[in-house]
Amino acid sequence: MLKKLTDEKIVEILETGITEFAKKGLDGANINVIAKNAGISIGVLYKYFENKEEFFLACVKRSLEALEAVLKEVTNGEEKILVRAEKIIRAVIYYSKEYSDYINMYQEIMSGSSKKFAPLLAVEIESMTAKTYADFIKKAMESDDIRKDIDPRMFAFFFDNLLTMLQFSYSCDYHRERLKVYCGVDVFDDDEKVITELVKFIESAFTFAQSEVAHGK
Amino acid sequence: MLKKLTDEKIVEILETGITEFAKKGLDGANINVIAKNAGISIGVLYKYFENKEEFFLACVKRSLEALEAVLKEVTNGEEKILVRAEKIIRAVIYYSKEYSDYINMYQEIMSGSSKKFAPLLAVEIESMTAKTYADFIKKAMESDDIRKDIDPRMFAFFFDNLLTMLQFSYSCDYHRERLKVYCGVDVFDDDEKVITELVKFIESAFTFAQSEVAHGK
């Protein structure tokens, strides 16, 4: 009992926090409940984390690391852009289901009681993908994989917008309902359909001008 | 002073509520503060609205009506799809700035303390646009304005996803920061650039196959 908390224990505490914050938000979550669920005393939680907000931020950091690992694995590679795009789309659907708590916690930052951290965290969270996407669009433009008449950062932004909404659609109640409204309740039985159509959408958005060029325009 | 509250006063109260809920969320907002800001007593607020939740829902309804009016004006018309799409994009950017509180309140429903109403409200809110978009994509397909190899509902969904993220990007802190990360701080000085690029993105997504066909494929 006089030993420092192991790293595994810390992770366990953070995961408990993530679960709770994802469900109830920063203000709604109960620190005492989190401590109890994590099997530790309140005192020890306050030993490791200054206060509720610091603990929340630590939870966000933890989820970010986990997500970054997933993302890195997917965005790596030298395939053509559309092949990689499809890989990314697949990965997004998968981890949105698997790690829905993480996604819900980000949502909380965007609009819940932890909104105050939004400016701070937006940079930290989004920088991760922004550069990756913009870079591989730029490279694709150079190697004639996609059209050249576009602003790569802007297109990276639109691309990530589509992925972000996909995330939400597979992890949070509101957007799940929204997807059903748009595409019918059966849409959740056929992920491939969604993937195919989204790839189609993105492919043409990325290659349109090129194809015109190819046809002599 | 004993006159029933006028409709204008009711609207004023609702707008005060919207402002507060947009800022603090359902749980975070303080009913007493809202009453004071609206220049009424707590009692009168409770005379008109059963409780905090009912009042919140009334605020959502109010914002929905206002937004629906804007949307109806924009989606009306018989122009070709891309002309209308551009009009919509312009409108979205405009009202996202103008009515940012409304958008922030929707965000709250998606992920804040009012999450519990998400399933209920998702249908109500999204049905508004879902049918409009799917319909005009279908019509455009019939009149050869756009490619025919797509699922109109799915493309309506992707289209609305891009618009939704645009909304967020012009109305809430997190996404404003995110847009800066992707496209630079100057992006907010040049709305036309964003509009042009997004139209480009959507145009090709919508017309790609058709253009191929046009070119003899």
Place this chain on the structure above:
Amino acid sequence: MLKKLTDEKIVEILETGITEFAKKGLDGANINVIAKNAGISIGVLYKYFENKEEFFLACVKRSLEALEAVLKEVTNGEEKILVRAEKIIRAVIYYSKEYSDYINMYQEIMSGSSKKFAPLLAVEIESMTAKTYADFIKKAMESDDIRKDIDPRMFAFFFDNLLTMLQFSYSCDYHRERLKVYCGVDVFDDDEKVITELVKFIESAFTFAQSEVAHGK
């Protein structure tokens, strides 16, 4: 609308009040609800009654008058004491069911939020019966109808105690349950049994010593 409230209307208002006060007590009852149920405006209620407490007291007064009428009818007469006692017992059971609201309102005065009026009202309410009972016990003693070795006021008290508990047993939830606990659930199907046994109890209490004397002790 410009006419004074008729006496019937006043009575209707008071009866509505009695119903509400019997159910919820002085503090628990809602004046605005009483006005609505009586079909009048709050303003008119406050025109006729100073405030909630005055209105409550008026309701008590009204119920007292009604009960007094019933009681007078029963206690009148020149029959022997035991005949009259049985008549009273029957009457008590009858009106405890018929006017249970009145009884419940008295209970409220004894122990509810209107307790503060207890000393005041006890005298007013109990004087009614106390003298009647003590008087007819004294007269019965003089005419050799009952034993002579008793304190008539004390026995009047015990007699009324039995009647009071009978009242409660037929009008209020707690004592109804209590009667069931003591005598079984079927006791409410056979009022005659209760009457017979209570008459038996009282008869012997009243005549015991006399009967001994009659037998030469």
Place this chain on the structure above:
Amino acid sequence: MLKKLTDEKIVEILETGITEFAKKGLDGANINVIAKNAGISIGVLYKYFENKEEFFLACVKRSLEALEAVLKEVTNGEEKILVRAEKIIRAVIYYSKEYSDYINMYQEIMSGSSKKFAPLLAVEIESMTAKTYADFIKKAMESDDIRKDIDPRMFAFFFDNLLTMLQFSYSCDYHRERLKVYCGVDVFDDDEKVITELVKFIESAFTFAQSEVAHGK
């Protein structure tokens, strides 16, 4: 100060609650005031008791236990019924003065804002005495101590009715005034008089028929 509340402290809190509930009733009593009077923080009260109602019920339970102990001591014994009856009467007068708060709290359950618990608590509270009384009447009947032509449960009920009213008469304002109305203000100076007369009343009620039989009727 971080020790768990001792049992004595818990009892002290409950007694403070009893005092307050006896005076003001369930709704009228103020939890924050009770906490202050008990010398604890509101939080700790809510740590030990779910909410106001649960705390109230705990207070009732506590008083019940205390009263049960008194009662057990008195109803024990093998003396003849009338000896025991007198002992009980004495005890009732004693504890009605000593523990008037308990009695007042029961009154509150019968007719105050805690009425809703009446059916539940009536059984719990009354079962305690009902069986005891009925049993010793039955035994007395078997051993020729009292008349045989009576329903023991019914007579137990009447007996307890007299005791209950005695309780009220010595513990609550309304019934104290009532007793004065019936027997004069001096009655409270001479408990023996009351005891004697009540024993007389009960003795004859219990033995009347037997005495008649004894005399050959």
Place this chain on the structure above:
DNA sequence: AATGAATGAGAATTCATTCAT
């Protein structure tokens, strides 16, 4: 005279944080 909209004090309950043990 009659109306009933408006007022606002007051009370139950929650939970982040402290700190004696």
Place this chain on the structure above:
DNA sequence: TATGAATGAATTCTCATTCAT
């Protein structure tokens, strides 16, 4: 070092009473 009992500020909602119309 770890514990978790205790604290108490802060917030929602109710309803008796007023008084402009």
